[in-house]
Structures are given as structure tokens and as C-alpha cells.
Amino acid sequence: MSGKQVQQVDRVIIRLAGDSGDGMQLTGDRFTSETAAFGNDLSTLPNFPAEIRAPAGTLPGVSSFQLHFADHDIMTPGDAPNVLVAMNPAALKANIADVPLGADIIANSDEFTTRACQRIGYASNPLEDGTLADYKVSAVPLTSMTVEALKDFDLSKKEAERAKNMFALGLLSWMYNRPTASTLEFLERKFAKTPEVMKANIAAFHAGYNFGETTEAFSVSYEVKPAPMKPGTYRNISGNLALAYGLVAASKATALPLFLGSYPITPASDILHELSKHKAFGVRTFQAEDEIAGVTAALGASFGGALGVTTTSGPGVALKSEAIGLGVMLELPLVICDIQRGGPSTGLPTKTEQADLLQAMFGRNGEAPVAIVAPQSPSDCFNAALEAARIATKYRTPVFVLSDGYLANGSEPWLLPDVDALPDLRVDFASAPNHQSADGTGEFWPYVRDPETLARAWAIPGTAGLEHRVGGLEKADGSGNISYDPANHDLMVRLRQAKIDGIARDIASLEVDDPSADADVLVLGWGSTYGPIGAACRQVRARGLRIAQAHLRHLNPFPANTGEVLARYSKVLIPEMNLGQLALLIRAKFLVDAVSYDKVAGMPFKSSELADVIAATIEGVNEA
Amino acid sequence: MNLSNGGHRRGFDLVPVTEAAQTAKEFKSDQEVRWCPGCGDYAILAAVQGFLPELGLKRENIVFISGIGCSSRFPYYLETYGMHSIHGRAPAIATGLAASRPDLAVFVVTGDGDALSIGGNHLIHALRRNVNLTILLFNNRIYGLTKGQYSPTSEVGKITKSTPMGSLDYPFNPVSLALGAEATFVARTIDSDRKHLTSVLRAAAAHRGTSLVEIYQNCNIFNDNAFEVLKAPETRDDYLVRLEHGQPITFGKDATHGVRRGANGSLELCAGDDPGVLVHDVHAEDPSLAFALSRIARPDLRATPIGIFRDVERPVYDDLMADQLEQAVAKQGTGDLAALLAGGDTWTIS
Numbered sequence: 005m006s007g008k009q010v011q012q013v014d015r016v017i018i019r020l021a022g023d024s025g026d027g028m029q030l031t032g033d034r035f036t037s038e039t040a041a042f043g044n045d046l047s048t049l050p051n052f053p054a055e056i057r058a059p060a061g062t063l064p065g066v067s068s069f070q071l072h073f074a075d076h077d078i079m080t081p082g083d084a085p086n087v088l089v090a091m092n093p094a095a096l097k098a099n100i101a102d103v104p105l106g107a108d109i110i111a112n113s114d115e116f117t118t119r120a121c122q123r124i125g126y127a128s129n130p131l132e133d134g135t136l137a138d139y140k141v142s143a144v145p146l147t148s149m150t151v152e153a154l155k156d157f158d159l160s161k162k163e164a165e166r167a168k169n170m171f172a173l174g175l176l177s178w179m180y181n182r183p184t185a186s187t188l189e190f191l192e193r194k195f196a197k198t199p200e201v202m203k204a205n206i207a208a209f210h211a212g213y214n215f216g217e218t219t220e221a222f223s224v225s226y227e228v229k230p231a232p233m234k235p236g237t238y239r240n241i242s243g244n245l246a247l248a249y250g251l252v253a254a255s256k257a258t259a260l261p262l263f264l265g266s267y268p269i270t271p272a273s274d275i276l277h278e279l280s281k282h283k284a285f286g287v288r289t290f291q292a293e294d295e296i297a298g299v300t301a302a303l304g305a306s307f308g309g310a311l312g313v314t315t316t317s318g319p320g321v322a323l324k325s326e327a328i329g330l331g332v333m334l335e336l337p338l339v340i341c342d343i344q345r346g347g348p349s350t351g352l353p354t355k356t357e358q359a360d361l362l363q364a365m366f367g368r369n370g371e372a373p374v375a376i377v378a379p380q381s382p383s384d385c386f387n388a389a390l391e392a393a394r395i396a397t398k399y400r401t402p403v404f405v406l407s408d409g410y411l412a413n414g415s416e417p418w419l420l421p422d423v424d425a426l427p428d429l430r431v432d433f434a435s436a437p438n439h440q441s442a443d444g445t446g447e448f449w450p451y452v453r454d455p456e457t458l459a460r461a462w463a464i465p466g467t468a469g470l471e472h473r474v475g476g477l478e479k480a481d482g483s484g485n486i487s488y489d490p491a492n493h494d495l496m497v498r499l500r501q502a503k504i505d506g507i508a509r510d511i512a513s514l515e516v517d518d519p520s521a522d523a524d525v526l527v528l529g530w531g532s533t534y535g536p537i538g539a540a541c542r543q544v545r546a547r548g549l550r551i552a553q554a555h556l557r558h559l560n561p562f563p564a565n566t567g568e569v570l571a572r573y574s575k576v577l578i579p580e581m582n583l584g585q586l587a588l589l590i591r592a593k594f595l596v597d598a599v600s601y602d603k604v605a606g607m608p609f610k611s612s613e614l615a616d617v618i619a620a621t622i623e624g625v626n627e628a
Numbered sequence: 629m630n631l632s633n634g635g636h637r638r639g640f641d642l643v644p645v646t647e648a649a650q651t652a653k654e655f656k657s658d659q660e661v662r663w664c665p666g667c668g669d670y671a672i673l674a675a676v677q678g679f680l681p682e683l684g685l686k687r688e689n690i691v692f693i694s695g696i697g698c699s700s701r702f703p704y705y706l707e708t709y710g711m712h713s714i715h716g717r718a719p720a721i722a723t724g725l726a727a728s729r730p731d732l733a734v735f736v737v738t739g740d741g742d743a744l745s746i747g748g749n750h751l752i753h754a755l756r757r758n759v760n761l762t763i764l765l766f767n768n769r770i771y772g773l774t775k776g777q778y779s780p781t782s783e784v785g786k787i788t789k790s791t792p793m794g795s796l797d798y799p800f801n802p803v804s805l806a807l808g809a810e811a812t813f814v815a816r817t818i819d820s821d822r823k824h825l826t827s828v829l830r831a832a833a834a835h836r837g838t839s840l841v842e843i844y845q846n847c848n849i850f851n852d853n854a855f856e857v858l859k860a861p862e863t864r865d866d867y868l869v870r871l872e873h874g875q876p877i878t879f880g881k882d883a884t885h886g887v888r889r890g891a892n893g894s895l896e897l898c899a900g901d902d903p904g905v906l907v908h909d910v911h912a913e914d915p916s917l918a919f920a921l922s923r924i925a926r927p928d929l930r931a932t933p934i935g936i937f938r939d940v941e942r943p944v945y946d947d948l949m950a951d952q953l954e955q956a957v958a959k960q961g962t963g964d965l966a967a968l969l970a971g972g973d974t975w976t977i978s
Contacts, residue, residue, distance in 0.1 A: 037973050186973050239974045249969055256965055263728050265720075283956035285963030288728055288949060292720065293753035300717040300750075301724030304693070307711060308729040330714050420974070423966045465709040465725075465732050466644075468688045473657070473704050475712025476696075485659065486704065 032069025174212025250389025716747020
């Protein structure tokens with residue numbers, strides 16, 4: 005080790021930014037793995053354009069990856085980076101507004117040519133003209149140093165240049181005292197078939213590391229001590245991966261084979277990719293011809309006794325609506341994973357939003373209630389998938405999982421669950437007649453309900469003597485025969501609603517985090533805003549203010565105690581990444597004058613922004 | 629059995645059979661049939677109920693899935709498992725069911741509007757995947773349940789409620805469409821010809837993969853007698869071309885007409901004893917002759933072929949999917965959830 009100074013810090017937010025083709029997501033993933041292995045708590049936020057390769061060096065082509073890591077438990081990827089790594093002028097320009105004055109900027113000076121700067125509207129080179137006078141700028145010729153370091157390899161200049169992200173990763177690994185073994189192993193694995201490229205990437209990584217250690221440009225490296233965490237085995241996990249694992253676990257817990265019907269769509273496709281790998285678990289994945297076929301094939305599989313799942317995003321849900329209504333009518337299990345993105349229409353495919361809540365709740369013809377659950381962090385997607393499968397199979401109903409782009413691609417450490425302690429969610433299929441016909445013989449009525457859950461009897465094809473027909477036409481109560489009887493329709497509409505409402509008796513109560521136990525204001529959230537709201541509450545409490553926080557896992561039905569909780573506070577504040585969809589439901593259902601704070605910028609809330617809103621709300625109540 | 633290299637599993641080989649003799653009556657549900665009196669659907673229902681006992685399958689392992697339309701009420705009248713689903717989606721629902729339950733015989737019942745208009749996408753994709761399904765497409769060339777609009781198989785210029793000056797769009801030929809969609813079994817039959825209908829059903833059920841059976845069906849309310857020339861004793865022999873595998877393609881009383889390949893390569897009608905009369909081969913790998921045969925009918929229905937156009941073997945989607953699952957288990961062992969979750973970089977805090 006060099007004799008350079010090592011400075012202890014409690015947390016760092018680092019943002020890597022470059023062209024879509026610069027490998028920023030990969031670099032970020034590797035730095036995250038090193039950080040996880042080191043034992044910091046962490047949270048990540050990838051941010052990339054919908055275009056695969058927008059023109060190089062342009063603002064629309066900028067891709068970034070933000071990582072927040074700390075020696076204590078943290079809840080968000082961080083509001084503003086302490087360090088920005090800008091691989092070109094466009095990356096600098098696209099991100100500089102988020103970088104606080106005084107922060108570190110490491111820029112790849114090779115790319116700051118007059119032409120590249122002018123292309124995106126810099127009149128002169130911002131690294132030299134004083135534009136960045138208020139930042140600590142390290143202009144490092146990353147590209148040329150990488151090429152120089154690889155001059156002995158049998159690579160073209162272009163190929164050598166592509167390793168510049170590994171040079172940058174090496175430099176950062178030195179700067180933050182990261183362990184490097186996992187990255188070296190990763191490169192060996194990734195480039196096993198092209199040994200020259202593998203060696204070049206490793207050499208570039210070492211060159212970057214050694215550059216940090218020897219250059220006078222960097223006088224200080226930083227150390228962030230491991231965070232205290234509960235004992236156990238951890239891994240870093242993204243929301244989509246956790247959701248896929250949760251579905252595999254649900255298949256095991258329910259003892260039903262998993263059938264995924266899906267059509268590729270951002271940001272949900274990774275779940276299809278992941279589940280396609282797990283055929284040894286009996287998982288069948290069907291890449292359908294369209295969104296409708298994805299959900300209907302899943303429903304067909306459910307009819308046959310599988311755990312039918314479809315994964316999609318908002319535009320896909322719009323197409324699946326009629327089939328989900330059929331699922332409501334057939335009263336069969338169906339899990340619909342909506343990885344929400346910016347809308348309406350095609351909207352912002354790679355950006356996050358929570359604006360499908362009302363679509364999930366009401367987006368069908370007729371009175372078609374479904375259950376809705378939402379994960380609150382990337383790793384929590386595992387639990388949400390299990391809970392959705394539990395409700396779907398127990399109550400024979402479609403259930404939405406409302407994740408979003410931020411949870412899908414963001415990651416955090418995950419304490420691995422004990423698989424032997426998974427809940428037993430096995431389902432009893434009907435196996436015998438459940439009704440006596442007029443002549444005394446036993447027959448099977450598919451719409452005879454469990455008095456407790458109101459779930460109907462589920463007999464799967466292959467069960468002798470229980471042959472029956474289901475369909476989208478209204479059913480006669482009990483027999484399931486077609487019925488146009490007005491009173492029967494009224495009854496069946498109410499029964500389907502009562503079944504969903506009754507789930508409230510079977511879910512966890514809404515818990516409130518209120519350390520002072522006498523807060524006047526409750527901040528209520530759902531889904532991926534849990535992290536920013538939680539971090540904001542900590543900040544508000546650190547200012548000496550009292551705030552209560554509650555977060556909804558279940559959006560339909562709401563937990564049974566929701567109304568009672570809301571009534572305890574003089575003000576309820578609901579931050580959402582939509583125009584107040586939960587607030588609308590809460591106001592309608594509980595006659596509570598909830599205040600909505602909303603933003604639809606395609607990015608998660610910043611905790612400092614929410615802290616100010618919460619503080620202002622508390623002050624407003626105090627003044628009143 | 630490994631099907632990926634073209635094994636010889638037959639249609640419902642994986643479906644449990646019963647030793648007990650079955651009757652048509654056992655396949656009748658207790659539901660009152662509610663089609664219009666005189667509808668061609670009655671004849672098809674009777675033929676199917678009469679045919680199912682012949683398969684000898686356990687009744688509980690038979691499933692009928694339908695979409696929306698008059699024909700799609702079919703499952704309610706059969707004492708099997710069934711689903712009356714939503715418009716156009718039956719092939720996709722049936723795909724999910726068949727792909728996850730190889731022990732079921734899955735039938736799809738659909739109509740010209742359901743299968744070729746709103747559900748056209750699902751139909752062509754089921755056909756190219758070759759899912760083990762038997763699709764019965766009732767074609768009456770009209771929308772019945774919505775009371776008489778033209779359908780995607782209606783002839784150009786058809787006067788209906790929605791086309792008072794005549795329809796503008798050119799119709800689909802369902803057999804041509806299916807062949808173009810890579811179907812492995814395509815046939816056409818007629819509602820009123822029970823013997824022919826049953827023989828086609830028999831072949832369709834024996835075929836592994838997707839079997840598409842177009843059934844010309846009369847809607848006596850909104851498009852009565854659409855196929856009358858194919859049925860009336862005085863015209864049918866001159867209008868119908870009965871395709872038989874291995875037999876010369878001839879028609880007319882005493883086989884006075886035939887079909888041969890013309891000088892320009894396309895098919896043409898000729899005398900029945902013409903030396904160039906083609907011999908029908910349902911197993912031809914190349915579908916081009918079957919396609920050409922699907923085009924020989926005249927607008928007035930003269931020279932309409934019925935029977936099996938194509939019946940070839942190709943790996944079946946659900947078999948291939950099951951094979952991949954088996955291969956995965958053979959290679960990796962049965963999935964170990966704890967090992968899966970702990971995959972990737974882990975670290976332990978003690």
C-alpha cells in the first residue's frame with residue numbers, strides 16, 4: 005500500500021455516467037459487488053435511456069449508475085452524488101445539476117475535445133474554462149492511459165479503448181479501498197472464451213488501481229467501514245431478480261408448477277429471462293405472441309392446476325384487462341406482476357412511476373375487484389411475490405404485484421431467507437362431489453364457496469366425476485350454470501367483492517413507526533417510496549420534529565385497521581410518484597382529508613425533498 | 629420418449645384411456661342447448677358427441693376451450709371439462725393448458741369471427757408452434773351472435789347491417805391462412821355431412837400438434853344456405869372435390885372432372901381421365917400443392933375441396949417444452965431453492 009492518507013467517511017454516493025455503450029451499468033454492478041462483499045449497506049439506482057445505443061456523445065445517450073454505500077443502514081440510493089465520474093462531456097452536462105458544489109468530479113479528459121464539447125452545447129472545454137471552479141475536478145485521460153496500458157496486447161485501438169471502464173473501476177476500487185477479488189473472478193468468467201480480452205480487461209483494471217496509488221493527482225483514498233448487519237448470509241439483489249426468486253419459492257410453497265406467460269416489455273423482461281433459466285424447478289416459461297396471449301395462457305395453465313403468472317408493465321396491463329376480468333369471473337389464481345414505468349401510452353419505458361395503481365384497482369369492465377400487493381424495496385419483491393401467490397391460490401383470484409422500474413433495477417443487500425421456513429401454501433383441489441342433485445346423486449358445483457374465505461371449489465381437469473364448465477358469462481350461485489337472473493347477478497357481484505374485501509381479515513395490520521408515539525402527522529406510502537419516505541422521516545426526526553410513518557403492503561383490500569390508524573392523526577400526508585392515486589382511494593374510502601404530495605419525474609423521490617415537505621406539513625398543523 | 633428428433637407419438641397418446649365403453653349420451657351435459665332451431669351447430673355437436681366415445685379417453689381428461697360467438701357456447705353442452713372464455717383468446721388459453729398438462733386432450737371451438745378476426749394472432753401462432761390442440765373452426769361467413777354483420781370470411785360486396793352498400797374487405801381463406809401459418813394439419817368439412825365430419829375429426833385427433841379443422845356451418849338466420857350448393861344432392865357432386873390421400877383428385881358424377889397442374893405451374897381443372905390428374909398426398913413436406921388446392925374453388929363454390937389438405941409430422945411445442953424441463957433436471961438435478969437463492973456473490977455476517 006502507498007503511504008497516502010486514508011480518510012474515514014460514513015457514507016459515499018457515487019455516480020458513474022457515460023455513453024450507453026461505455027459499460028457504465030456493468031461497471032456499476034461490479035463496484036456494487038465489491039462493496040457488498042466488503043460489508044457496507046448499499047442501495048443502487050441505474051438510470052438509462054430506452055434506446056439501446058443512442059448516438060455516441062449525445063445527451064440522450066447518457067447512461068448512469070448511482071451507488072450509495074455506508075457504514076450504517078441506509079434506505080435510498082442517495083439524493084446527490086459526492087463523486088461524479090463523467091466519461092464524456094455529455095455525461096457531465098446531463099448530470100452536473102445533481103452534483104452539489106464542492107463534490108468530486110472525475111472526468112475522462114480524452115473525450116473533452118472541442119468538437120465533443122460543442123456538440124452538446126459547451127462553448128469551450130468545461131474542464132478548463134472555469135465552469136467547474138466550485139468542484140474538485142480530476143481530469144484524467146482514461147482512454148489514452150488505458151490504450152497505453154494495453155499496448156502490448158494484440159488488440160486494435162478501438163478494442164483497447166473499450167476497456168476504459170475497467171480502468172475507471174480500478175481507479176475507484178483504489179480510491180474507496182474496495183476488495184478486488186470478485187471483479188477479477190468476474191472478468192475471468194465473463195471473458196473465458198476470449199483470453200486476450202480477459203487479460204486486457206484485468207490489465208486495465210490493475211492499471212487504473214495502480215494509477216490511483218501512484219499519481220499525485222489523488223492524495224487521499226476513502227474508507228467506509230462495514231455496516232453492522234444482522235447475522236446471516238447476504239447477497240446483493242435487484243427487484244426483478246428477487247421477484248423471479250419469489251415466484252419460484254411460491255411454486256415450491258404452493259406445490260403448484262409455475263407457468264409464466266409473458267411478452268417482452270421494459271422493465272419487466274428480466275423476470276422472463278430469469279425464470280427461463282429455472283426449468284429444473286419445473287418452471288414453464290412461454291414467450292407469447294402478445295400481452296393478451298401471455299395472460300390468457302397463464303390463465304389456461306391455472307385452469308389446469310398450475311400457478312399461472314404473467315409479467316408486464318403498464319401498457320401490457322392495459323392489453324390484459326379483459327383477460328384479468330375473465331380471471332375474476334372464473335375465480336382462478338392468477339398473479340399479474342406489473343413493473344410500472346412512466347406513462348401514459350409508451351411513456352418513459354426505462355423510468356420509474358407508480359401511476360398504475362388505479363389501473364390495477366379499476367381497469368376492467370364491470371365490478372371486477374382484484375387483490376393488490378406492492379413490494380417496498382428491491383429485496384422485498386421476494387416477499388411480495390410469495391404473498392401474491394398465497395392470496396391468489398387461497399382465494400382463487402387474480403392478484404396484482406405492483407413493482408416499478410426503480411425497484412426492478414435497483415439493488416440492495418438481502419439477508420437470505422431460510423427456505424425450510426417458507427410458509428406452507430398448499431392448496432386443496434376438489435376431489436369429490438360437493439352437492440346433491442334432486443335425485444340424490446352427488447354432483448360437483450364449481451361455485452360452492454368456502455364459508456370462511458368465499459373461495460370457490462377448484463377442481464382441475466383429470467379429476468373424475470367433477471367435469472364442469474366455467475366461463476365469462478354470469479354464473480348461477482353454486483351451480484355455476486349460465487344465469488341471466490337479475491337477483492343472482494346482484495348476489496354474485498356482491499359475493500366477488502365480499503371475497504376480496506374479506507382478505508383484509510387475513511393480512512397483517514398496518515404498522516406505524518412513530519418513535520415519539522405522539523406525532524400529529526402521519527406520512528403514508530406504498531411501494532417503492534418506502535426508502536425515500538423512511539430516510540426523510542429520519543431526517544425530520546433529526547431536526548427534532550415528530551412524524552409517524554406507515555407503509556401499505558396491501559392496496560386492495562387495505563388492512564383492517566387502516567381507518568383506525570388514519571383517524572389517529574390530525575394530518576395524513578401521502579407522497580406518490582403519480583398525481584395522487586392512493587390519496588384518491590384513501591379519501592374516498594375513509595373520508596380522510598389526506599394531503600397528496602406527488603411528482604412524476606421518472607425518478608425516485610429525493611429524501612431531502614420529502615423531508616422538507618414533511619417538515620412543512622408538520623409546521624402547517626402546528627400553526628393551525 | 630424423445631420427440632425432438634421426430635418420434636411417432638400420436639395425437640392423444642399421453643392422455644389416460646378408459647376400458648369402459650362410452651356412449652354419446654355420456655358426453656351430453658345437463659344444459660339445454662340454446663342455438664337457433666335449424667342451426668348447423670346442432671349437427672356438429674351431435675357428431676362430436678358421437679365421435680368422442682370412439683377415442684376411448686377418460687372423459688375427465690378431455691377439455692373444450694372456446695372463445696365468444698354462437699359456436700363458442702359449445703363447451704357448455706359437453707360433459708367434459710370446459711371453458712367458455714373471451715373473444716378470440718381460446719387458442720392462447722388452450723396453449724397454456726396443453727403446454728402444462730400433457731395428460732389432457734385439448735380441443736378449441738371457435739368461429740370465423742372469433743378465430744380469424746379478433747383472435748387471428750393467437751390462431752396463427754398456435755399453428756406455427758404446433759401445440760397439441762384440435763381446433764374446430766365453425767365457418768358460417770357471418771357474425772351470428774352480434775346479429776348479422778359481415779365476417780372476415782364473407783364474400784366481397786356482402787350486404788349486411790354494417791355494410792348496406794356491400795362489404796369492402798377481401799375475405800380470408802382459412803385453409804390458405806393456416807397453411808401459410810405453418811400448420812401441420814389442415815382439413816375442411818361440412819356440418820351436414822356427419823360421416824365426412826367424423827372421419828376428419830378422427831384424423832385430426834390422431835395428429836399430434838395443432839390440427840385445424842374448418843367446418844362449413846350454416847347460419848340459417850343471418851346467412852342461410854351459404855353452402856347449399858355443396859350440400860344439395862343435385863349440385864354437390866359437381867361442386868365438391870373430395871380429397872382422399874393417395875387417390876386421384878377428381879370430382880363430379882362419375883369423376884368426370886379432375887385437377888392437374890397447368891403449363892404455367894398453377895392448378896387447373898381438367899377432364900377426370902386426363903393423364904395429368906394429380907394424386908393427393910397429405911404427407912407432402914412442401915405445403916405448396918396443398919396451398920394451391922386451397923385456392924381452386926370458384927367464387928360460386930364450384931370445385932370446393934373438402935377433406936384433409938395436409939397432415940405432416942413436426943416437433944410439438946408442448947412435447948419440446950416438457951423435454952427441456954426433463955433435460956434441465958437431468959443436467960442440474962431437481963431445482964434446489966436454497967442453492968438458487970445463494971447463487972452469485974454472497975457474504976456472511978456472524
